[in-house]
Amino acid sequence: MGTIELRGIGRSFKSTAAVRDITLTVDDGDFLVLLGPSGCGKTTLLRMIAGLLEPTTGRILLDGEDITELPSKKRDLAMVFQSYALYPHLSVRKNLAFPLRVQKLAKDEIERRVQDVAASLEIDQYLDRKPKELSGGQRQRVAVGRALVRNPKAFLMDEPLSNLDAKLRTQTRQELTALHRRLGATFVYVTHDQVEAMTMATRIVVLNAGRIEQYGTPEELYDRPESVFVAGFLGSPAMNLLDAQVAGDGGRIVVSAEGLGGDLWDGDTVPLDVVLGLRPEHLQIVDATTAHEGVRVAVTVDIVENLGGEQILTCSTGAGRLQVRTSRDVRVSDGDRLTLHVSPEHVHLFDRSTGRRLEWVPDAARTADGIRADDRVLVP
Ligand SMILES: Nc1ncnc2c1ncn2[C@@H]1O[C@H](COP(=O)(O)OP(=O)(O)O)[C@@H](O)[C@H]1O
Ligand SMILES: [Mg+2]
The missing domain is CATH 3.40.50.300 (P-loop containing nucleotide triphosphate hydrolases)
Structure with a gap:
């Protein structure tokens, strides 16, 4: 024992x-x-x-x-x-x-x-x-x-x-x-x-x-x-952390920053300054014209690092620097402009003033004015 x-x-x-x-x-x-x-x-x-x-x-x-x-x-x-x-x-x-x-x-x-x-x-x-x-x-x-x-x-x-x-x-x-x-x-x-x-x-x-x-x-x-x-x-490369805003828009919660936008979940929220967290392995290169739920980021590739089995792309966006983990089969070069996508279940949001994780809280858990006392919620 x-x-x-x-x-x-x-x-x-x-x-x-x-x-x-x-x-x-x-x-x-x-x-x-x-x-x-x-x-x-x-x-x-x-x-x-x-x-x-x-x-x-x-x-x-x-x-x-x-x-x-x-x-x-x-x-x-x-x-x-x-x-x-x-x-x-x-x-x-x-x-x-x-x-x-x-x-x-x-x-x-x-x-x-x-x-x-x-x-x-x-x-x-x-x-x-x-x-x-x-x-x-x-x-x-x-x-x-x-x-x-x-x-x-x-x-x-x-x-x-x-x-x-x-x-x-x-x-x-x-x-x-x-x-x-x-x-x-x-x-x-x-x-x-x-x-x-x-x-x-x-x-x-x-x-x-x-x-x-x-x-x-x-x-x-x-x-x-x-x-x-x-x-x-935790994680190497670490989670990408970008300053962004969330807001309610027509019954959906949306996130935005320079060069970045997304439609996350059904619900509503007061506008909030957040830190958006995206893991390098969750960013996928997509066609710029296809619509997806989730976050889309327009980036320019600055550095491609070959790790043998995979590669790490270091990119810049209006909202900051971003690292992406991709397979070597994906052909990318320095200077390429790409659209990256992360699906809603892989999106992390943190309150920018406290650094604490923001939680989705269903209707039942809300107070009358819609915002819980600790102010960490996104309001449905
Ligand atoms: N004997 C000591 N006297 C004064 N300050 C100490 C002493 N031991 C540790 N500290 C301080 O306490 C803090 C924690 O130290 P420590 O436990 O060694 O951290 P870690 O192991 O995580 O690196 C540090 O700010 C360190 O300077
Ligand atoms: Mg120690």
């Missing part, structure tokens, strides 16, 4: 609030990724869970037991650092055995667990080497192994792949995913890399300036970002 509950956790350093009022449950067996830009409070939050840093406010529970005051050593949690933090003068065997010696386990029990873990991570042939005689990837495995031998309730990892080169990072990412599946243990994993988050997580928390911006599965965050911040953070 390894359920971690955070209740109103906060941490300030002098006048800076690094983490603010985080309430969150990490379910047993989850691979929870804490994702966000540098400085958003990921490490601070993880160190508080690990017991390496005291929270200013809030409580931390592990399997229902309040561990807020419990010293790090007594928490049944294992931490893997970016720097690996191996003992340079000790062999791999002794590095792996170290946490078990601290626990004063019997010698043969220690040897057995070290062997098991070394075999499962395929580092058994390096047991007598020192860390400096290993590659980056091998050191990283020893660091994971040292967490594994303790058989903890949860694994806490702070950017453990960031010192590896691109190829090794992909491979190790897959190994960690497989390890998580095999162990069925709880992982809390810190990264600023959205690809790691999308590929490894069962749940993602996006942090922004110490606060939870959104919590959900990778699919939920990708398909339905709650804010411009999340929309721009």
